[in-house]
Amino acid sequence: MTHHDPAASFLLGLAAILLAAKLGGELFERFRQPAVLGELVAGVLIGNLDYLTGWGLFSGLRTDPFIDIFSRIGVIALLFDVGLETQVGEMMKVGLSSLLVAVAGVIAPMILGFAVGQMLLPQAPWSVHLFLGATLAATSVGITARVLKDLGRLKDRESQIILGAAVIDDVLGLIVLAVVSAMVTTGDVTAGSVARIVVVSALFLAAAVLLGDRVVRGLAEPLSRMRVRGMKLITALSFCFGMAWLADLAGLAPIVGAFAAGLVLSEASFARFADQRPLQQMLEPVTTLFVPVFFVLMGIQVRLETFRDPGVFVLGAALTAAAILGKQVCSLAAVGKGLDRLSIGIGMIPRGEVGLIFAGIGRGLGVLDDAMFAAILMMVVVTTFITPIALQRSMSRRRAS
Amino acid sequence: MTHHDPAASFLLGLAAILLAAKLGGELFERFRQPAVLGELVAGVLIGNLDYLTGWGLFSGLRTDPFIDIFSRIGVIALLFDVGLETQVGEMMKVGLSSLLVAVAGVIAPMILGFAVGQMLLPQAPWSVHLFLGATLAATSVGITARVLKDLGRLKDRESQIILGAAVIDDVLGLIVLAVVSAMVTTGDVTAGSVARIVVVSALFLAAAVLLGDRVVRGLAEPLSRMRVRGMKLITALSFCFGMAWLADLAGLAPIVGAFAAGLVLSEASFARFADQRPLQQMLEPVTTLFVPVFFVLMGIQVRLETFRDPGVFVLGAALTAAAILGKQVCSLAAVGKGLDRLSIGIGMIPRGEVGLIFAGIGRGLGVLDDAMFAAILMMVVVTTFITPIALQRSMSRRRAS
Numbered sequence: 001m002t003h004h005d006p007a008a009s010f011l012l013g014l015a016a017i018l019l020a021a022k023l024g025g026e027l028f029e030r031f032r033q034p035a036v037l038g039e040l041v042a043g044v045l046i047g048n049l050d051y052l053t054g055w056g057l058f059s060g061l062r063t064d065p066f067i068d069i070f071s072r073i074g075v076i077a078l079l080f081d082v083g084l085e086t087q088v089g090e091m092m093k094v095g096l097s098s099l100l101v102a103v104a105g106v107i108a109p110m111i112l113g114f115a116v117g118q119m120l121l122p123q124a125p126w127s128v129h130l131f132l133g134a135t136l137a138a139t140s141v142g143i144t145a146r147v148l149k150d151l152g153r154l155k156d157r158e159s160q161i162i163l164g165a166a167v168i169d170d171v172l173g174l175i176v177l178a179v180v181s182a183m184v185t186t187g188d189v190t191a192g193s194v195a196r197i198v199v200v201s202a203l204f205l206a207a208a209v210l211l212g213d214r215v216v217r218g219l220a221e222p223l224s225r226m227r228v229r230g231m232k233l234i235t236a237l238s239f240c241f242g243m244a245w246l247a248d249l250a251g252l253a254p255i256v257g258a259f260a261a262g263l264v265l266s267e268a269s270f271a272r273f274a275d276q277r278p279l280q281q282m283l284e285p286v287t288t289l290f291v292p293v294f295f296v297l298m299g300i301q302v303r304l305e306t307f308r309d310p311g312v313f314v315l316g317a318a319l320t321a322a323a324i325l326g327k328q329v330c331s332l333a334a335v336g337k338g339l340d341r342l343s344i345g346i347g348m349i350p351r352g353e354v355g356l357i358f359a360g361i362g363r364g365l366g367v368l369d370d371a372m373f374a375a376i377l378m379m380v381v382v383t384t385f386i387t388p389i390a391l392q393r394s395m396s397r398r399r400a401s
Numbered sequence: 402m403t404h405h406d407p408a409a410s411f412l413l414g415l416a417a418i419l420l421a422a423k424l425g426g427e428l429f430e431r432f433r434q435p436a437v438l439g440e441l442v443a444g445v446l447i448g449n450l451d452y453l454t455g456w457g458l459f460s461g462l463r464t465d466p467f468i469d470i471f472s473r474i475g476v477i478a479l480l481f482d483v484g485l486e487t488q489v490g491e492m493m494k495v496g497l498s499s500l501l502v503a504v505a506g507v508i509a510p511m512i513l514g515f516a517v518g519q520m521l522l523p524q525a526p527w528s529v530h531l532f533l534g535a536t537l538a539a540t541s542v543g544i545t546a547r548v549l550k551d552l553g554r555l556k557d558r559e560s561q562i563i564l565g566a567a568v569i570d571d572v573l574g575l576i577v578l579a580v581v582s583a584m585v586t587t588g589d590v591t592a593g594s595v596a597r598i599v600v601v602s603a604l605f606l607a608a609a610v611l612l613g614d615r616v617v618r619g620l621a622e623p624l625s626r627m628r629v630r631g632m633k634l635i636t637a638l639s640f641c642f643g644m645a646w647l648a649d650l651a652g653l654a655p656i657v658g659a660f661a662a663g664l665v666l667s668e669a670s671f672a673r674f675a676d677q678r679p680l681q682q683m684l685e686p687v688t689t690l691f692v693p694v695f696f697v698l699m700g701i702q703v704r705l706e707t708f709r710d711p712g713v714f715v716l717g718a719a720l721t722a723a724a725i726l727g728k729q730v731c732s733l734a735a736v737g738k739g740l741d742r743l744s745i746g747i748g749m750i751p752r753g754e755v756g757l758i759f760a761g762i763g764r765g766l767g768v769l770d771d772a773m774f775a776a777i778l779m780m781v782v783v784t785t786f787i788t789p790i791a792l793q794r795s796m797s798r799r800r801a802s
Contacts (some may be wrong), residue, residue, distance in 0.1 A: 004649055005473065005649050005654065005655045006469075006470065006473070007470055007473035007474060007477065007645070007655060008645055008646045008648075008649035008650075008655045009646065009649075010470060011474070011477070011642035011645055011646060011655070012642060012643065012646040014642060015638070015639040015642040015643055015646075018635045018638070018639055019635065019639050022627065022629055022631070022632055022635050023627075025629045026627040026628070026629040026632075029628065029629055035629055035630075065466070065467075066466075066467070066470050068407075069407065069408055069411060069467050072406060072407070072408035073408055073412070076408060076412070223423075226423065226424075226427040227427065227430065228423055228426040228427040228430055228436055229436075229689070230423065230685075230686075230689035231423055231427075233686055233689050233690070234419045234420065234422075234423050234689065237416070237419065237690065238416035238419055238420050241412035241413060241415060241416040242412075242413065242416050244406075244408070244409055244412055245409045245410065245412060245413040245416075247409075248405055248406050248409030248410075249409075253406065254406045254408060254409045254412070282685075282686045283686070284631075284683075284686075285631075285634055285683050285684070285685075285686045285687050286686050286687065286690060288630070288631035288634050288635065289634075289635075289638065289687060
């Protein structure tokens with residue numbers, strides 16, 4: 001009986017995930033597809049290898065708490081990085097479009113999802129239909145942001161509208177989730193609790209954008225006098241982590257805080273630091289280590305065997321159609337001439353981790369059964385998978401014209 | 402009912418640890434002391450804030466499994482980095498004196514440490530005495546190298562002997578650690594089992610050094626053809642993680658594998674990669690994020706209330722005396738006339754992070770209790786503190802005469 005270090009087996013699994021992510025990414029880039037899709041496919045392969053082969057090699061990864069936390073840090077680091085690349089001024093220019101797209105992008109899919117539930121599951125209670133609609137409301141900005149970054153199109157007006165709308169969508173989605181959860185669990189919802197969530201969410205982002213720069217400069221000033229190594233990266237990461245925690249405390253997703261932290265920080269925030277290397281250059285090894293874990297784990301969560309039941313497949317297909325159609329409707333709400341509305345609509349399609357979180361909570365509340373959960377998972381996976389391909393085609397078509 | 406992300410509270414704790422580490426490091430560097438001591442002291446303060454104030458702010462960090470895994474990854478990343486900086490060729494050149502000093506510098510303190518254990522803790526099992534001796538065996542090259550560099554004496558014959566011996570000491574120390582850990586966990590003290598571990602450890606390191614370069618070039622060749630971002634860092638980290646796992650599989654500490662991985666890899670291993678940025682530059686943000694967690698957590702593990710027991714203080718003082726005396730003995734083993742043996746002996750004194758790693762493993766194995774851990778930490782801190790001052794005086798005296 002030898003003593004084994006818990007880090008050893010975790011690091012082997014991490015190395016396998018990172019190498020699989022890079023191999024998948026490489027393969028897809030060779031076929032001119034975004035690397036992120038390759039990371040998802042690598043995850044699906046890893047996650048179902050045991051089911052297909054019976055080896056039991058990777059079965060532990062799906063529920064490993066350390067892989068899970070690495071994945072959560074990955075999506076937080078990704079949104080921080082995306083926030084750093086997003087200029088608040090640019091986002092304000094498209095603020096109205098983003099707001100309108102986000103509001104339409106929550107309402108339209110919710111109505112469609114509710115309708116799908118009533119048609120295909122007529123005997124299920126209204127709470128199920130409501131929850132199915134709610135899972136369609138959220139947009140997962142991570143995948144779209146990654147695709148836009150891979151394509152080098154983050155500065156486009158359409159990209160700014162999508163990113164702004166996705167952030168507002170996160171806030172709206174969490175309000176919807178909180179309200180729906182309250183209605184399902186208590187059978188009632190007070191106007192006060194809804195108002196509180198709305199106010200907290202709006203205040204959080206407004207405060208980050210309006211006060212953030214002043215607070216950061218105040219915090220960074222004493223830290224910039226320190227000459228010990230690594231001060232700049234630690235200051236930036238601590239700010240990101242602190243904002244993620246604050247968002248969570250406010251009842252929002254931590255990624256909202258991480259994105260806000262990235263929005264607020266810029267190279268100007270670090271002007272007084274002795275270390276003059278760009279922050280994003282220092283951040284790159286950190287995102288390289290954490291971000292692929294998120295995308296591979298999303299793939300790993302997909303159980304291919306659940307789709308043996310044709311009913312699951314039909315419900316999943318209907319939800320997928322509602323998800324895609326609902327977000328296409330929302331692109332019509334964007335304000336401006338000559339906008340690539342198709343790309344905006346496509347960019348809003350992926351439900352990703354937000355849809356997964358919703359489905360998980362619905363399942364935890366006992367509202368959604370295994371079949372509904374599998375169907376939602378299918379919707380999440382399909383919308384996540386088609387976005388990189390569709391967005392790339394749509395944006396290249398636009399550039400070519 | 403709000404949904405809370407488990408990453409949020411973890412990241413807040415991580416940010417607190419990283420900021421505390423940097424503040425402590427900065428303070429100690431201002432007083433011309435090694436930053437690592439500042440990180441330890443910051444950890445002691447954080448860990449005992451609850452005890453001193455009764456606030457209960459950081460009590461969770463001591464047992465947080467995620468902080469623990471970050472700390473383990475930190476020490477693995479540190480040893481990988483140290484291995485990368487160690488040139489096998491240079492190690493071979495320093496010759497007989499370094500080897501003799503290193504061997505004597507492992508044996509003498511081990512015997513003295515074992516004796517201290519038997520005298521002061523007569524009722525404790527032999528495994529405790531053995532582990533106390535083992536923690537005295539290692540030399541931390543980082544602090545001495547930094548002092549010699551600051552004094553501009555790196556090219557002195559004494560400095561070369563010290564640095565060579567410290568590197569060999571690292572390897573010998575890892576073998577001692579492997580043997581002691583295995584003896585403690587299996588309870589097996591037969592000559593056969595000891596011989597088996599010595600052979601496995603020696604073979605592991607020898608195989609890594611002799612075959613490693615060829616294996617790495619074979620593995621790196623196909624990976625170097627991949628053009629996806631982050632390939633170089635992922636290849637290096639995966640190799641490090643894989644070697645750490647292999648070491649663990651062989652019954653050794655994962656850090657032995659990480660050190661071997663660092664020894665084997667060099668910039669030449671990555672000559673064919675498109676990314677020409679130095680590996681250590683890319684690794685720096687990763688070590689910046691993980692390594693301080695190890696040192697701060699070590700400090701957090703120290704419970705100041707254990708020092709209420711005068712026995713802990715006496716044990717710490719006796720271990721410190723054994724640590725200093727043991728390394729003075731080893732300087733007698735150096736070959737050559739007119740050598741400044743006092744400076745050699747002083748240069749070998751600091752136990753630094755290596756002693757901490759040993760103590761941490763002993764604690765993890767359940768061999769060392771809180772009181773012994775605190776006494777060892779006292780020894781590590783005192784030996785690390787006195788070295789810069791003593792070495793500076795000893796070397797100036799020599800130059801003056």
